[in-house]
Amino acid sequence: MSLWARLKSSGWAYPTAVLSLYGFFANCRIAEPFLTPYLIGPHKNISEEVVTNYLFPIWTYSYLAFLFPVFLLTDFLRYKLVIMLQGLFLIINYILLCFAVGLPAMTFLQVNYAVVTSTEVAYFSYIYSVIPFENYQRATGYLRSAVLAGYTFGASLGQVLVSLAGVDYFVINAITLGIVITAFLISFWLPMPQRSMFFKGKKAAAVHSQSQQEGPLGEARRPEEPVMDNDGAGSGKEKMEHNGSTGWCSRENVATAGYLLWQSFRESYSSRHIICWSLWWALATAGYIQVFNYIQLMWDHIEPSATSSIYNGGVESVCSLAGAAAAIAVGHVKVTWAVWGELALGLFSAVGAGAVFLMALTSSIWVCYASYVIFKSCYMLLITITVFQIASNLSMECYALTFGINTFAALSLQTIITVTVVDEAALGLDIVTQFIIYGSYYAVISMLFLMRGTYTACVNRHRPVQKVNKKQVSSVEVISSEHF
Template identity: 65%
Template sequence: MNLRKLRSSSWIYPTAILCLYGFFANCRPAEPFLTPYLVGPKNISEEVVTNYLFPIWTYSYLALLCPVFLLTDFLRYKPLIVLQGAALVTNYCLLSFTDSLAAMTALQVNYAVVTSTEVAYFSSIYSLVPPEHYQRATGYLRAAMLTGYTFGATLSQLLVSLAGTSLFHINVITLGMVSISLLVSMFVPMPQRGMFFKGANGKGDGREKEVEKQTSRSKVEKRGWCQGNGVVGQMWAALKEAYGSGRVVCWSLWWALATAGYTQVFNYVQLMWDHVEPSSSAAIYNGGVEAVCTLVGAAAAFGVGHVRVAWGVWGELCLGVFSAVGAGAVFLMAFTSSIWVCYAGYVLFKASYMLLITITTFQIAANLSMECFALTFGINTFIALALQTVITAIVVDESALGLDIVTQFIVYGSYYTAVSTVFFIKGLYTACSPHSRPSHPTPHTDVVSSQRL
């Protein structure tokens, strides 16, 4: 009985600490106003920000992602989470107290450290809590991140609109927030083992063994991990399990393609807003828009968790339809001269993406063990980032086309149109195929769980 109680309560502390860290690490009031801050107080031209600074982050992120992913497992997560907290503090020290272009260039490389170490935060929970609590813990982490981001965006908008706070002081406030996250990261527990690199004795801890005896998921884990010897063999076994399913490959393909386009729009939308309505000429509402986007996206994702749909039949068609909605929203932002229409297009675009990525995440996870899901998440992210790097190198970089922001958004809208067309056609074929229709849809595979949001 005592052992059972210990296992039941052992997930609460690491989940609470990671949620607290996630809240403060994502509570960054300055983020919605980064571009106005760079082109305003920092006196950097819009062209330099668009075609020089932001591409440096993309290239650095791609270079760091794979080594960081391997180091994350080898060092057992906590050191990388602490590194992310330290990089966030460095980020806002540079933004607050330096002005040179060289410092802003270093800032982009430093921010790549922040984003590449996110994999440690997302994956650590699966080595810190028993498998029976994976779903709840994942939902709590996602909620903490969304709450932190929404609170930060709302706070910044209130400070700018009602208190007239300067962007410099908002960056200083953000520095205080992320400093708390660094402090909290020190209290994150150190897992006894990684997914592929085991502990010192290579056997894991007693809790893991006990859980493996009592959960059906352990059967999947044992089958996957025992097919190879050593780290490389374990990874190869996990890859074969992850991408051996045609459904997983299909959903992962959309994940990579859509995320590449989404990240490009997310990275450059502030430049589009500044183009439509220069921040120096009127009040700006970037923080409010980001807060609304997060709430609307979270509501859409939560709502789909209560809709019973045979995703194996209609999922690909949904991907095509809502990707088309996203494409239309991007074109709307590109061609409008109204900042409010541009804001509305961004809300629609982000909400449709968050809706679909929630469905995609569940559909992939429903077909895999959580360890395979973490690896799949890393690979899908890498593919998306590689594709995004290609887009950046061709479309954005000043050494290539170096397109202006409006033309860029036309390209991004066309890209999303192509993605939506492919999945719409594939979805029609799947929906019309008699072999794709299950006789009895099951809640496990066909209903998105609201606890995963």
């Protein structure tokens, strides 16, 4: 039996292998670290002020508009179709970058890319609908590793092509177009899931309610849930349910989905502990995305790409590896995060704030590069701790909903920052002033969580430390590679 046949006969290895391949090629975008030099250079000839104060904010507004509808659509369409949609829009993205000219085309490009980023939830949710629970940890590790490997390899290859081979930016965008076409073709090989997290129908909803009473994430998959065949088909009874009047797209099922969403929301945000961690998630992610979006403009301000050698791809590769090391370290450091986690959020947020201030005030491109690596590593470390603390106390449905809500809150905050600070219709500040404001924003976050963390540590200092259960131990190993 061939290796491919053995993979298809496995209950989890085949979809995991195909999705990992897709994740690698979809994130191996060698042109991405050089987007700003490409836009403001002779190929697109857009001024730095227009890119900063008009073009990039379009992505923020569009991402916010698409995120929650796409989150619901992803579950409704059962993941695969949305993953294919992401691959298609990635192709359109690089066709526009290669061949479209003019500001209207680049404006549409930002809207198109917002669809790509809003569909990322499908990639990270798909696998849990087609494999048994006991394989969640291994599959998650492979998928996260594929994303990290693709991004790191793409950034490194782009840097080599630009610095050593002197390849033109148009050529690396054309190469990236070929890579994302490969990703799109791979997505056709994914098996079609036969179940959703929320659009389940009455029987599955009753099972869901029973599982909520039994406990959060950690129990094995129940026999009532459909099992995937290798060709993506479920049992005959499940096919009848999906095709009949009580199928997954019926009015009854939509009502059931709404009920499950509400139940999951109540469970997710009934704990002050989870609310606190979710607050940091939303606040810090808003600032992180803002810095990530505009860092290439800061680099170009300090050392213009038109007259200097740039190392954007190399820096992003180092950031990915440093962030991975920081996140993996969380799984091996024995700390009672329930006691000391909030204080760690405050301390490392303060380090991140200092790094952002340094980016704004330095005139050395290498100091700016190093500060960005420190900032991104701190965020990767803290988001890993945060996700672990939230996911270890919630069911998979609740975690998925919390992920969506927290991301939506982060984008809402980022939109407020963009409208106020960046958009030319409001303040339209220059890039240095923007980064000073982002540093101040992170300083406020650090102060809030230093105070909260100090209080939590003092209250719990004399309390007996609760024993961490097995589910939490395995969860941190899974989530250590998340959010790169």
